[in-house]
Amino acid sequence: MYMKTHQNARVILSMSAQETLLHDIYQRRSIEACGVLLGTIDANGNWQVQQIQPLQNTANSSVYFEFAPEDLLEVELTRPGEIIGVYHSHPGGFASASTTDRENMQRVNLEQEIPWVWLIICGPFNEAFLQRADGQIPLASILAYHHYSQEGLQQIAVQAEQNFRTEL
Template identity: 60%
Template sequence: MNQYPAPYLSLKKETLSTLFEDISQRPDIEACGVLLGSIDAHGNWHVDQAYPLRNTAASPVYFEFAPDELLQIELLSPGQVIGVYHSHPTGFPRASATDCENMQRVNQDQQIPWAWIIIRGPFDAASLHTMHGEITPSSMIAYHHFECTGLKIIPIVIQSS
């Protein structure tokens, strides 16, 4: 029997380090990338690694992947892209209207079952210092836009290995 509510998103503890490194290198724009792993038979996302991608918008309030980088990772890791992440350096703690529209478009219109993680800032030097090199679950929120119930928050579970 599973100890977590379904559906949920599990992240390896090591993945948090990758996310922290990415946001600390791009504290003033939305850092973004893909989540690699698998989706189990119960619809839970199991993230094995995060892979940063360039934000071609270079914006603190919007992200857009470099299409060639996204295609490259999809070709190198077929079937393993199970979601995306991006940061909100301004500290906005939930999905923006643009985020919600993109989630609905990708999850429903395009039938891509990605989970979406948002990491909220701020990411100034003092904030990054107090994070001690790691993102905490309280600074992240995950979403998925389901066909019947719409946009829902997905619980995030941190796995030690």
């Protein structure tokens, strides 16, 4: 069943999710890191991301990501109903959803009626990025989108739980 989300909804990233996301994008900084967002969608349509589940980018590309259907199915079977979105990185720093991203968002959100949010983390993921991050992905580097039936593709505000420290 498709849950209605509200246009003024936001994405809230737990500290654990931020840490896993930072590790994943840095470890796979030369290709598009990708995976799923696990958590809940509250009554106001906010996506509460509790955990990140990295998945293999079967395209092994710096400009495109794809995961194997069986990998996605495995997460769905082990964590039923907890997938609330998808993330991927843009290692080259492109700070917008690509045409392919937009087509996938429309297909999943509207045609398949799956209420996922889509996160894009923009690079480049070099030492300067890590220094700027200071243990937490800068919110300016995270884009979130959802394709609404009436309003079309909208950028969603991202909020992060604060101040975790990690060693890469």
